[in-house]
Amino acid sequence: MDETLEIFFAETDDLLRSAEESLLRLERNPKPGPDAEELFRALHTLKSGSAMVGFAVMSQCAHLLENLLENVRSGKLPITKPLISFLLENIDFVRAMFDRCAAGQPEADAEEVKAFKAKISRFAAEEVPSKPRLRISPTAVSQSEAYPATAEKVNLRKIEHYYEIILKFQKNMFEVGNDPLIVLRNLADLGEAVEITPDLSRMPRYEELVPDQLYIGWRVVLKTAALMEYIEDVFMFVRDNNDIVITDISNRYREGVDVQEADAPLGEVLVEKAGVSREDVQYALEKQKKIGEILVDEGKLDKAILDQVISRQQQSREMYRKTSVRVDVQKIDRLMDLAEEIAVGLSRMQNILSKRRDYFASEIEHEMEILLKINHEFQERVTNARMFSLEGTFHRYQRLVRDTALAQNKQVKVSLAGIDTELDKEIIEFIADPLKHLVRNCVDHGIELPEEREASGKPSEGLISFSAYQKGSRIYIQISDDGRGLNREKISRQALSLGLLKEGEPIDNDTLIECICQPGFSTAENITELSGRGVGMDVVRTQVERVGGSISVESVEGRGTAFTLSFPLSYALMHALHVSNRAESYLVPLWGVVAAENFDAEKMRTFGASQKLYRFREDYLPSADLEALFSGAKSERSRTPVMVFINTGRQKFGLLVDQVLAPCHVVVKSIEKNFQGIKGIAGATIMGDGSVALVLDLLGIEEIFFKNASIRRD
Numbered sequence: 095m096d097e098t099l100e101i102f103f104a105e106t107d108d109l110l111r112s113a114e115e116s117l118l119r120l121e122r123n124p125k126p127g128p129d130a131e132e133l134f135r136a137l138h139t140l141k142s143g144s145a146m147v148g149f150a151v152m153s154q155c156a157h158l159l160e161n162l163l164e165n166v167r168s169g170k171l172p173i174t175k176p177l178i179s180f181l182l183e184n185i186d187f188v189r190a191m192f193d194r195c196a197a198g199q200p201e202a203d204a205e206e207v208k209a210f211k212a213k214i215s216r217f218a219a220e221e222v223p224s225k226p227r228l229r230i231s232p233t234a235v236s237q238s239e240a241y242p243a244t245a246e247k248v249n250l251r252k253i254e255h256y257y258e259i260i261l262k263f264q265k266n267m268f269e270v271g272n273d274p275l276i277v278l279r280n281l282a283d284l285g286e287a288v289e290i291t292p293d294l295s296r297m298p299r300y301e302e303l304v305p306d307q308l309y310i311g312w313r314v315v316l317k318t319a320a321l322m323e324y325i326e327d328v329f330m331f332v333r334d335n336n337d338i339v340i341t342d343i344s345n346r347y348r349e350g351v352d353v354q355e356a357d358a359p360l361g362e363v364l365v366e367k368a369g370v371s372r373e374d375v376q377y378a379l380e381k382q383k384k385i386g387e388i389l390v391d392e393g394k395l396d397k398a399i400l401d402q403v404i405s406r407q408q409q410s411r412e413m414y415r416k417t418s419v420r421v422d423v424q425k426i427d428r429l430m431d432l433a434e435e436i437a438v439g440l441s442r443m444q445n446i447l448s449k450r451r452d453y454f455a456s457e458i459e460h461e462m463e464i465l466l467k468i469n470h471e472f473q474e475r476v477t478n479a480r481m482f483s484l485e486g487t488f489h490r491y492q493r494l495v496r497d498t499a500l501a502q503n504k505q506v507k508v509s510l511a512g513i514d515t516e517l518d519k520e521i522i523e524f525i526a527d528p529l530k531h532l533v534r535n536c537v538d539h540g541i542e543l544p545e546e547r548e549a550s551g552k553p554s555e556g557l558i559s560f561s562a563y564q565k566g567s568r569i570y571i572q573i574s575d576d577g578r579g580l581n582r583e584k585i586s587r588q589a590l591s592l593g594l595l596k597e598g599e600p601i602d603n604d605t606l607i608e609c610i611c612q613p614g615f616s617t618a619e620n621i622t623e624l625s626g627r628g629v630g631m632d633v634v635r636t637q638v639e640r641v642g643g644s645i646s647v648e649s650v651e652g653r654g655t656a657f658t659l660s661f662p663l664s665y666a667l668m669h670a671l672h673v674s675n676r677a678e679s680y681l682v683p684l685w686g687v688v689a690a691e692n693f694d695a696e697k698m699r700t701f702g703a704s705q706k707l708y709r710f711r712e713d714y715l716p717s718a719d720l721e722a723l724f725s726g727a728k729s730e731r732s733r734t735p736v737m738v739f740i741n742t743g744r745q746k747f748g749l750l751v752d753q754v755l756a757p758c759h760v761v762v763k764s765i766e767k768n769f770q771g772i773k774g775i776a777g778a779t780i781m782g783d784g785s786v787a788l789v790l791d792l793l794g795i796e797e798i799f800f801k802n803a804s805i806r807r808d
Contacts, residue, residue, distance in 0.1 A: 099147055102143055102147045103192075103196050105143065106143060106192055107192070109139055109140045109143075110136075110140070110188065110189050111486065111489070112132065112133075112136045113136040113137060114182065115489045115492070116129045116130070116132045116133035116136065117181055117182055117185070118178075118493060118496060120133070120173055120178060121175065121496070124172075124173035124178075125173065126166065126167055128405070130163065134160065134166075137156050137159050137160045137163060138160055140152075140188070141156035141157045144156060149201055151201040151202055151207055152188060152191050152192065152195065152201055155187070155191070155207070156188060158210070159185075159214070179500070180213070182497075187202075254317060254318070254344075255318055255320070255342060255344045256315060256343050256346065256347045257315070257322070257325055257340055257341065257343065258315055258340075258343045259281070259313070259314045259316060259325070259338070259339070259340050259341075260311070260312075260313055260337070260339040261312045261313075261314065261337075262293065262296075262311040262336065262337035263308050263332065263336045264308070264335050264336055265296075265307040265308055265309065267308045267332070267336070268306055268307075269306070274310075274312075278312070278314070280328045281314065281328050284316065284320045284324065284328070285316050285318025285319065286316070286318070287314055287315070287317075288350070289314065289315040290313075290314050290315075291314075292310055292311070292312055293310065293311035294309075294371075295311075296309045296310075296311070297309045297310070315343070315352075322340065322342060325340055326340060351406075351409045352406070360403070360404070360407065363403055364385065364403060370389060370394065370395055374389060374394050386400040386404065426476060426479050426480055430473070430477070433472055433473045433476060433761065434760075434761040434780070437469050437470075437761075438781075440462060440465055440466050440469060441466075442784065444462050444466070447462065473759065473761065474759075480518050480520070481516040481517065481518060482516060482517065483513060483516050484514075484516070484517060484562045484571070487522055487529070488510050489510075491508075491530065491560065494533050495508050498533075498534055498537040498538065502543075504537065504541050504542075504544070504556060505544050505554055505555040505556065506541055506555065506556045506558055507557055508557075508558050508560065509558070509559040511559070511560070511561040511562070512562035513562070515562035515563060516569075517569050517663070518661075518662075518663070520641070521662075524640070525638060525641070525643070527633070527637065528634040528637045528638055529571075529659075531631070531633070531634050532634060535631075536574070536575040536577070537558065537575075539577075539578075540558075540578060540579070540654065540655055541558070541575055541576075541577040542556070542577055552576070556575065556576060556577060557576045558575045559573070559575075560573055564663070567662065567663050567669065567685045568660050568661060568662060568663060568685055569660070569661045569662075569663055570658055570659070570660050571658070571659045571661070572656055572657065572659075573656070573657050573659075574655065574657070575654050575655055576653065576654040578651070578652060578654075579650050579653055579655055580610075580647070580649040580655055581651065582601050582606070582649075582651065585606065585610065588609075588615065588616075589601070592612070594608070603646065603647060603648055603649070607635075607646055607647045610631045610647070611631045611635040611645070612632060613632045615631070615632070638659055638661075639791075641661060642683075643660055643661040644659070644742065644743060644744060644793050645657060645659050646658045646660075646743075646744065660743055662685065668683055668759070668761075668762050668789065669683070669684040669758075670682060670683055670758060670759075670760055670789065671683075671684055671754065671756075672754075672755040672758050672781075672787065673736075673738065673754050673755060674752050674755060675720045675721055675751040675753075676721050679785055679786070679788070680720070680788050681758070681760060681787050681788070682738060682740070682749075682792070683790065683792055684757060686741060686742055686743075686792040687739070688739040688741045688746070689710070689738075690737065690738045691736070691737055691739075692736055693736060697710075699714060708737060708748045710737075710739050710748065715739065715748050716747045716799065716800070717737065717747060717748035717749070718747070718748075718749065718799050719749075719750045720749050720751050723795065723798050723799060724774065733753070735750050736750075736751055736752070736753060737750055738750075738754065740795075742792050742796050744793075744796065745796055745800070747796065747800075749795070758781075760779040760787075760789070762776060762778075762789050763777050763778055763779060764777050773791075773794045773798060774790065775788050775789065775790065775791060776790065776794070777789045
């Protein structure tokens with residue numbers, strides 16, 4: 095039961111998110127279609143799933159929403175902004191129930207459910223009729239009359255099956271006293287007819303028709319809980335002299351969708367499920383055009399049926415692509431731990447073998463290198479399993495944009511780019527709140543009211559853009575708006591009053607982000623629910639930098655603002671440069687390493703007591719001893735040191751170390767679980783010789799360096 099609940103909670107979270115995204119798309123394109131169908135399917139699946147695991151109240155509420163959406167699908171209920179807001183509000187109510195269930199609490203109290211039902215009734219235009227089954231002549235006898243034993247045999251098993259039933263009756267069926275409509279009615283009583291396709295292949299020309307002969311056959315897909323033997327009992331009186339084939343095709347169906355249609359040619363699907371003859375399909379293929387369009391043009395296929403078949407095939411393809419497996423992140427982390435332990439063991443063996451020079455040493459070393467290479471690939475593949483696309487993250491904030499804009503009477507649309515870009519799941523979860531704050535800032539501070547935008551020559555509807563891309567071993571996420579931009583004059587005045595700027599000092603983009611990310615910094619004149627307390631951007635930068643990220647801003651007054659966040663591709667596996675300093679091992683993330691060279695005293699320039707610049711190529715870069723950054727003191731070196739040049743994307747500088755060893759791949763472990771966090775240290779790892787190496791946090795090093803060196807970034 096625990097495993098079933100875990101699957102239910104994971105799938106329901108996806109269903110609720112899918113429902114919300116469908117509603118937001120419906121708001122932009124308010125007409126019945128694929129979005130309404132997807133929304134309906136999400137709630138239908140939620141209703142069934144919650145009932146299966148015993149959450150009856152949630153299932154009941156989903157059912158009420160499903161009934162309301164039936165009117166939306168049929169066009170009886172117009173899609174308006176109030177309706178979208180109402181549905182979003184009720185999706186939130188269902189999500190709240192879901193969160194309580196996940197926490198082991200009751201779903202909802204009776205008063206909440208009563209209020210929910212009352213709200214639903216206001217929008218329900220009329221009672222939704224039950225889904226029709228087979229349309230059979232009212233003169234057909236009931237199953238209990240024709241086969242009294244059959245009704246007693248059903249409902250013995252709850253598992254749903256899908257049966258494909260091919261019916262080709264003899265032409266003189268009526269002459270022997272049998273009626274195919276009675277057979278179909280009895281079949282319908284066993285379950286739901288998912289598909290019914292007539293077979294007209296034996297239909298003669300009009301002048302050759304004989305009224306009392308049966309030319310039509312049928313293909314029926316029946317969804318039922320009955321076993322095969324009960325299906326066979328339906329045909330007990332027509333089994334002889336008729337061509338009846340019953341096949342269990344349950345393995346082809348996933349959530350009511352036939353996955354076999356995913357890769358099936360459209361022509362085959364039309365022959366099987368739309369009653370089109372193979373001759374007509376072949377004729378269409380010879381024209382080298384789209385089969386469906388040709389058949390519609392030739393009058394051999396109804397356009398509505400073609401759209402239905404194509405829609406069903408698209409659903410099948412979507413279901414077919416769902417081959418991913420949900421894996422707990424803790425299990426992946428454990429695999430990373432094991433991979434690291436294997437790597438350490440292999441490195442130790444390599445060190446031991448390097449000290450031996452016997453006959454087999456070279457062969458063993460060769461095999462060890464192969465094992466190390468395989469383990470490295472294993473580490474990378476496990477790391478890739480932690481990677482998730484940013485599509486879900488970006489779609490989640492579309493709702494936030496909508497609700498925030500609606501509350502402020504603003505008109506805002508959202509643009510998404512780079513949604514397939516992947517990022518470590520741990521980083522995605524860690525930056526959820528920072529991204530939320532940036533989005534609210536864009537709507538609250540950036541986007542103007544419609545009349546203000548029109549007065550400045552802009553469209554009344556503002557634009558907020560989400561984009562993501564990869565550059566090297568880093569992922570960049572940008573959130574931008576086309577609003578009023580940051581007021582540099584107001585920010586400058588506030589920064590002067592707080593002592594962050596000197597009189598007459600210009601405020602560029604680097605200074606701008608430093609100012610607005612200071613604790614307590616705010617230019618808002620009034621405190622609102624969204625802004626004015628000066629705690630937002632400080633938290634944003636702190637959270638971003640905790641996972642090795644950085645934040646920058648570009649703003650043009652009157653044209654908009656763009657916040658760019660940069661993160662390492664993975665938070666677990668890192669490519670690093672191994673260096674030693676004063677008998678200690680350090681790892682420098684390779685994404686920030688530009689170059690390294692032996693120290694040359696003639697390239698060093700000293701200003702005052704502590705400010706040092708080192709010439710690198712055509713520039714003089716601030717530089718410091720790695721030991722001095724952490725301890726504040728320096729000791730004599732026994733060898734010529736090495737200058738490692740760093741570029742964080744915000745600033746370039748040099749680090750002086752004793753020795754550069756070699757690049758390596760390491761699994762970074764946090765030290766904050768057992769030790770106090772140290773600024774400038776991102777974590778630690780175990781090297782091949784068993785020693786512990788500290789992983790440097792380059793952004794933290796940058797902050798320590800420039801604070802101690804008193805050198806401005808410009």
